[in-house]
Amino acid sequence: MLSSVHRQDNDIPSELHVQQKLPSPDVAEFSACMEEETLKQNWSSFTKVMDKHQTKLKELSPQLKSRSQENFLEQNLSESEMRWLKEDEIATLQEKILEAEMAISSTEMFLPSFKVTIAGMTNVCNLSTSDMIKISKQEDLLIKELETLKHIKGLLLHLLRTTEHKEISSKQIDILMQKLTESETENDGLRKETLETEKHIVELSSQLQQEKANALKADHLSKSVEAVQAHLQCQIQKKEAENDQLKAKIQTLEKKITEWKLQIGKHKHQILAVKETNEQKKKALKKATRAQKQRAECFEASIEKLTSKIRKREVKLSEVLSASSVWKNHHEKAVEEKTRLEVQFETLKKQITNLLEDMKKIQDRGRNSNEEIHGKLNSISSESANIRLDNAKLKALLAALEDNTVSAEAELLNLQEKVKQQENLAEQYKTQVQKLQTEAEELKARYKKVLNENKIITEAKDLEISEMDDNNRFLRNHSLEEENCNIQKKYEYLKRQLEKMEVQNEELAHQLANQEESLQHSELQLKEKLAEYDALARQLEAALEEGRKKESEEVEKMSSKERALQTKILTLETELRERREEQKRLVCKLNNREKRQEVCLKELEHNLQKSENQNHSIHNYVQFLKNSYVTMFG
Incomplete structure (x- = not known):
């Protein structure tokens, strides 16, 4: 024991x-x-x-x-x-x-x-x-x-x-x-x-x-838990550093986005300024078109005046026809002289045919250019159609005059030749008037000059008509030779005027083409800039959306990670508390057992x-x- x-x-x-x-x-x-x-x-x-x-x-x-x-x-x-x-x-x-x-x-x-x-x-x-x-x-x-x-x-x-x-x-x-x-x-x-x-x-x-x-x-x-806590703290610090870097990147992106927004605002202001200038130009063009319409109306009024004058002259032609009957007797005397003049007339015809061919070539070129201009400016064709109707009326009137002149030619061959020349000249003038009208409709900025030229042409026509009257009177007083000389001079004068008008028309066409090209180029540049600005705006919006999405995703990730870390920390804290409680219980048990052992020993x-x-x-x-x-x- x-x-x-x-x-x-x-x-x-x-x-x-x-x-x-x-x-x-x-x-x-x-x-x-x-x-x-x-x-x-x-x-x-x-x-x-x-x-x-x-x-x-x-x-x-x-x-x-x-x-x-x-x-x-x-x-x-x-x-x-x-x-x-x-x-x-x-x-x-x-x-x-x-x-x-x-x-x-x-x-x-x-x-x-x-x-x-x-x-x-x-x-x-x-x-x-x-x-x-x-x-x-x-x-x-x-x-x-x-x-x-x-x-x-x-x-x-x-x-x-x-x-x-x-x-x-x-x-x-x-x-x-x-x-x-x-x-x-x-x-x-x-x-x-x-x-x-x-x-x-x-x-x-x-x-x-x-x-x-x-x-x-x-x-x-407990040591492992402390190590895990230290590791988690290190990870949290790393994540915080990464978050700081991401925040810095986001701030730089926001600065860039603000700069891009400022640039977009500047470009928008520029676009608005360009739009305002374009609107002002459009308003000016509208005003010019209105002025041109008013001028066209004035021109139509002048044409009506011309028609009234032509009617008056038809009356005078009737009087001339009555006078021509008087001159039939004189015609027989002039037949002999006619034979002489026919030879000269044939030579003149040859020259006129050559000149007409040259004129046709020039007219063809002008028509080609005018057709191109007609294709570009279809908006003004409606107005030109009205003017053409008026010209058709004038042509009808001129055809009546031509019939009258044919009857006069039957009686007076010399007068017929003159009437034919006058008809050709009238047709040329009509074509010139049509060209000028189309060009006046097409050329908006320089329509004033064309109107002035049309006025000059109308005055020339008035002068020619007056000269025709004078010629008719002169025929009564002077011989046919002087009339032929005057006609040749008038023909040369008109030819020069036509050449000048063609040159001016070509210059105007070139200027219009250049202006249209410049306008098209500027419009293309504007469209390109607008497209670039739209693309930049879209890119900025996409970048902003991506940045926001990334921010939201990163915030969600960080929140989820923080939640997970918090849950882990809470679980670890609960485990530590439980372990400490267990340790306390064990210590209490040990103390109780030691006390019991002491009691047993006693x-x-x-x-x-x-x-x-x-x-x-x-x-x-x-x-x-x-x-x-x-x-x-x-």
Whole structure:
């Protein structure tokens, strides 16, 4: 029983020593291990001595039983036999008293080493003051018990010397046997309790080791959690740096976008200015077209005036026809001169045909150019159609005049030739008037000049008509030769005017073409710029949308990452709290178990003290019996 208690005591300080050894350095661990070895050696020697005493007690118990039996037999045996038996028993008791004396001396020798071991245990285990007080009290009790043992030893020796001749009654022996049996049953119960306590202590030690392992695991987990937190903080810092970079990029993009917006605003202002200028030009063109329409109306009024004049002249032609009848008589006289003039007329015809061919070529060129201009300016064709209708009316009137002239030619060949020339000239003038009208309709900016030229042409026509009247009058007064010369001069003059007009028309056509090309080029440039501005605006809008999308995506990603990190941090915090709570619980359990162990140790010590007291009482009683036997049978 003492060995089991000793083992429990050895386990408890070793565990305490291990608990204290964890935070200490290597030198402290080595010194603590050496002290533990010395303590174990001392405890082993102490346990050996205590085991010897227990074996001796076990040996004494059957002897006491045999003594009870012998006392029962003493009643039946004779006195001589009893004396012989008593002498043997006294000899054996004396030997056992000597052995008890040897044990007492060995315990006395062991006390200082036991004190040293207890002092070492107190130094190693760092016991509390209450434990130290208990240990000191136990030491004092041991010393007192040793003194009582010595005193009882003396008393037993004295009793053995004085009471050698006394007899011990059977009743006392039975009582002693009962006490021995009771003490044995108590010892068995104590042994069972010690075994149970040893098992409980082993279980507690295993639980302590498990809890230590759990505590180490909790420390490792806390360290891993701290490492994870540090890693997460590093990642958060990296993400914050990336977010700062993205914010800087977004700010640069926003600056570029603002610059692009400013450029777009400038371009829009430029476009608005160009549009305003174009609108102003359009308004000016509208005003010019209105003025041209007004001028065309004026021209139509002048044409109406011309038609009225032509009618008047038709009346005059009728008068001329009446006068021509008068001149028939003179015609016969002029036939002879006509033959002469015919030769000259044929030569003039050839020249006129050549000139007409040249004029036709020029007219074809002009028509081609006019057709191109007609294709470009179809908007003015409606107005020219009205003018052409008026010209058709004039042509009809001229056709009537031509019929009248044909009748006059029938009568007067010379007059017919002149009328034909005049008709050709009138057709040429009509074509020129049509060209001028179309050009006046097409050329908006320079229509004034054309109108002036038309006015000049109308005046020339008036002059020609007046000249025709004068010629008719002159025919009455002068000869045909002078009239032919005048006609040739007029023809040359008109030809020059036509050439000038053609040159001017060509120049105007070139200018119009250049202006149209410049307008088209400017329109194309405007369209290209507008397309570029639209493309830039679209690109900017797309870039803005992409930037916004990226910002929203990045914000969502960051929010999701932050949420995930927050959830992880919360889970880790909850785990840490749970681990800390578990650690606190384990510490509480350890404290409770240590308290329970201390209580159990105290109970064991109390039981040991009881058992030792009982053993001491038994030893005292045995010694008393020995002394009594010695005194009785000495």
